[in-house]
Amino acid sequence: MAVQKHQFVIDDNGKKTAVILTIEEYEKLIEEAEELEEIRAYDAAKAANDQAIPFEQAVDEIERDRK
Numbered sequence: 039m040a041v042q043k044h045q046f047v048i049d050d051n052g053k054k055t056a057v058i059l060t061i062e063e064y065e066k067l068i069e070e071a072e073e074l075e076e077i078r079a080y081d082a083a084k085a086a087n088d089q090a091i092p093f094e095q096a097v098d099e100i101e102r103d104r105k
Contacts, residue, residue, distance in 0.1 A: 042063075047056035059067070091099075 045058040046054045047058065049055050
């Protein structure tokens, strides 16, 4: 297992205020956060026990509500 070194931005008092990530680490975190958001949305939809509707109908309703 590789040990990852992280770089931090610190303020004048030595307090960590930010972290510097590689693009790969950043993209992986974003991907994982988006996946978690999708899982939570799925779980919420399942818990709501709403009746399923066809995709096209859902799109039509969303677009109608935007007007």
